[in-house]
Amino acid sequence: MxxxxxxxxxxxxxxxxxxxxxxxxxxxxxxxxxxxxxxxxxxxxxxxxxxxxxxxxxxxxxxxxxxxxxxxxxxxxxxxxxxxxxxxxxxxxxxxxxxxxxxxxxxxxxxxxxxxxxxxxxxxxxxxxxxxxxxxxxxxxxxxxxxxxxxxxxxxxxxxxxxxxxxxxxxxxxxxxxxxxxxxxxxxxxxxxxxxxxxxxxxxxxxxxxxxxxxxxxxxxxxxxxxxxxxxxxxxxxxxxxxxxxxxxxxxxxxxxxxxFRAMSGLSALTGVPRAPAALCTTAIAPPPPPPAPGARDSAASLPPWHLDICSSSTSDPEQQPFVAVLRSREPLTSDDAVKRTLLAELQLPAPDRTRSRAGDAFNVYAPNDPRKVTALLQQLRLDGKAGGRVAVGSLDERIAVPVHLRRFTTTVGGSAASATSATTVPSATTVPSATTVPSAHTAHTAHAARTAHAAHTVDSVLRWAVDLHQPPKRQALRALADCCADAEDRERLLFLSSRQGTGQYERLRAQSAGVPETLALFPSCRPTLARLLDLLPPLLPRSYSVCNAPQGGRWRFAFNVVEYALEAADPFAQREEQAVVRMERRGVCTPFLAALPLGAPLLVARRPAAFRLAPADVPVIMVGPGTGVAPFIGFLEQRAMQRPLPEAPMWLFFGCRSAQHDFLFRRQLEDAQEAGRLRLSASFSRDGGGAQYGGRGYVQDAMVENGEEIAELMAQGKAVIYVCGDAKGMGKDVNAALVGILVRYAEAHPEWPAQLGVAKMDPAAAAKLLTQWAAEKRYLRDLWA
Ligand SMILES: Cc1cc2nc3c(=O)[nH]c(=O)nc-3n(C[C@H](O)[C@H](O)[C@H](O)COP(=O)(O)O)c2cc1C
CATH class of the missing domain: 3.40.50.360 (Flavodoxin domain)
Structure with a gap:
């Protein structure tokens, strides 16, 4: 050449x-x-x-x-x-x-x-x-x-x-x-x-x-x-x-x-069907061993069977290395008849000095898929008899490694040559890494190592811990699943669902939070191989929470809404012909797991980089945290209460919920802090108005607008820091819009202010730009989630 x-x-x-x-x-x-x-x-x-x-x-x-x-x-x-x-x-x-x-x-x-x-x-x-x-x-x-x-x-x-x-x-x-x-x-x-x-x-x-x-x-x-x-x-x-x-x-x-195929007419060009992800994975499954002694597999069902590996692996950032914590307590923060159930849980950390916690910290929890989802999926795949069988994942193409989240499964099956090309040998019980880096209080789990050596590589564990079964399948995955149907009608429907024309029905399915097991149940003849399914399913990622206490005693408290709802996954084609309905309870991955975890149970967690840090003691802080968005601010309050001399700079919290009776989270703590003069509390209640003590229905952004002059004064003259935590789509946007309006009105009342900033006119665009500037200066900080 x-x-x-x-x-x-x-x-x-x-x-x-x-x-x-x-x-x-x-x-x-x-x-x-x-x-x-x-x-x-x-x-x-x-x-x-x-x-x-x-x-x-x-x-x-x-x-x-x-x-x-x-x-x-x-x-x-x-x-x-x-x-x-x-x-x-x-x-x-x-x-x-x-x-x-x-x-x-x-x-x-x-x-x-x-x-x-x-x-x-x-x-x-x-x-x-x-x-x-x-x-x-x-x-x-x-x-x-x-x-x-x-x-x-x-x-x-x-x-x-x-x-x-x-x-x-x-x-x-x-x-x-x-x-x-x-x-x-x-x-x-x-x-x-x-x-x-x-x-x-x-x-x-x-x-x-x-x-x-x-x-x-x-x-x-x-x-x-x-x-x-x-x-x-x-x-x-x-x-x-x-x-x-x-x-x-x-x-x-x-x-x-x-x-x-360039010259041939393309199905996707005709119908807007996305391309199916290429096949990559291969799997080999060994026959399951005799059933374990009763309770053996479940004794640490709250930990991935390979947790010792993870804890002792050298991650690039030791601060964020996963470790085992223990659930110490859990209590409701809402009344029994609240629309959403919110719980406050406390974790005991293995070694306080190791975690170097500060108020505003966040952390990840590693939780498994709901076992019922795994069972339903195994049945659909006709793999229920093989759940305990050791699985080896390999790549169809030697040049391409299997995705990172499946690499621990690239092992040979029972010593025989697996079809997995990148297979290595399954570690025997004796080669399971020692627990030296796992904190001593948790070494009880070491004894578990031998048992988990097998469980770590089973069909059941790959579906429980490695891939996300809760997310609604992406359109590309539906396209690929269409090719796994024995029945032509199932195939056509899946193709349609994946296409641009099928967007309406697809959105309907997504809105019902139908994960892969529920979706497959709607298409009974669809039976992908385990390997194909592993190609299509996203990795199961840990879920993130804010710590809601000041760091002390090696404990993390955190609040979470339990995401549990029973919906029917209606057939998206129901209008066309016969109705297919799948009844399956649908829940979040992590919060139902945390809600059901026995006290004293171990769970795998890791620190996350903090979204918020409390401003120095002489800086006024404005905190906007409706619902569980209030969590980091409880930590801020505790931290300032511990500082000596007590900080004089004001702390002002905008809290919001539906009802003072049912879901006023941390009510006593907040009202006590207000009485003690450590907090100014502006609480909003969207349903009951908060009764005589609070009065009036509304949302946090309404309360902010009512107090707009003071907020703007603190921000413009007092150099306050404003924190916003909670839902991104509704609250985050509305609060931002409220702040824009507040700044515009403040400028109208104080015409000298824009000039001080070098701004000719404080219109909404200029106000939004100012907020962006404050965000860059870390004076407007937001931790928002979808
Ligand atoms: C908590 C959260 C915060 C997000 N913040 C932003 C954002 O500030 N700007 C943006 O364009 N998209 C934002 N997104 C949307 C994500 O970028 C988008 O969902 C993307 O597909 C996620 O890709 P990933 O899974 O690779 O992280 C956010 C999503 C979440 C869940």
């Missing part, structure tokens, strides 16, 4: 993901890249040491945004490194990159991670080779993600060829080379300019009013592109490209024989 025909097909796919969406999307792109002959690698951003970020030349980023415009936890360290290097304007001139951002326009900082990443890379001289994709969970991510991926391949091929054409000189002076400059073509340059001017405008305007428009524009651009792709049949080609011969026979290293 002559040097000018050389094609450099090396590309790294890097992701940052809080709840797994970005991870699974980037993993699917990476799989497709391998199949298309790219020399691809796939890493989480925080593993930057493994992939040597500075030496990469072509990177495709898929990053989500979490919290209040924050990057996911698994990219925290990467940002520090990037910030340092990107201070030099030429640091990344060698790099070509593309960014796909995942976000939700219900949050104020739409796709902030992707935007920030793009900006910082560009400032450091890196070159965007493909337009930025910004996918919106609020309107359906697939609408942006799929066309963005479709368009990516052409650009990747183009830049691979450009690098190749330059032959040996390709590594040097790339930026000035003609081929490189022409990467995006005229269209690409225009898009880039449009983006640049968009960003310039963005800097002028406040984030909040701007973002939904941006998402809309990005979506429109994507839609146009998607139509072009559909016309060329490219979607069908990409979707069916997985059917390469080398995949089927597993022959390593031999270039795959890929059948090109």
């Amino acid at each position: 002559s040097s000018d025909k050389f094609v450099d097909k090396q590309v790294a796919f890097l992701y940052a993901s809080q709840t797994g969406n970005a991870e699974s999307i980037s993993h699917n792109i990476y799989l497709e890249a391998i199949r298309r002959g790219f020399r691809a690698s796939h890493h989480v951003l925080d593993d930057y040491r493994k992939f040597n970020f500075d030496s990469l030349r072509t990177i495709v980023f898929v990053v989500s945004t979490t919290g209040d415009g924050d990057p996911p936890d698994n990219s925290a360290r990467f940002w520090r490194v990037l910030r340092k290097s990107s201070k030099q304007s030429e640091a990344y001139v060698h790099l070509r990159y593309a960014v796909l951002g995942l976000g939700d326009t219900n949050y104020s900082n739409f796709c902030n991670t992707a935007q920030r990443l793009d900006k910082q890379l560009e400032e450091a001289g890196a070159r965007r080779f493909y337009r930025k994709g910004l996918a919106d969970d609020a309107t359906g991510m697939e609408d942006v993600v799929e066309p963005w991926i479709d368009g990516l391949w052409e650009k990747l091929e183009e830049i691979a060829e450009c690098s190749g054409k330059k032959g040996e000189g390709a590594e040097e002076g790339e930026k000035g080379e003609k081929g490189e400059e022409g990467e995006e073509g005229e269209e690409g340059e225009e898009a880039k300019e449009a983006e640049e001017s968009e960003e310039a405008k963005e800097a002028e305007e406040a984030k909040e009013p701007k973002e939904p428009k941006e998402a809309k524009e990005a979506n429109e651009a994507n839609e146009a592109e998607e139509m072009n792709k559909a016309a060329s049949g490219d979607q069908a080609a990409a979707g069916l490209g997985a059917l390469s011969l080398s995949d089927a026979d597993g022959s390593a290293g031999i270039p795959p024989v890929v059948l090109d």
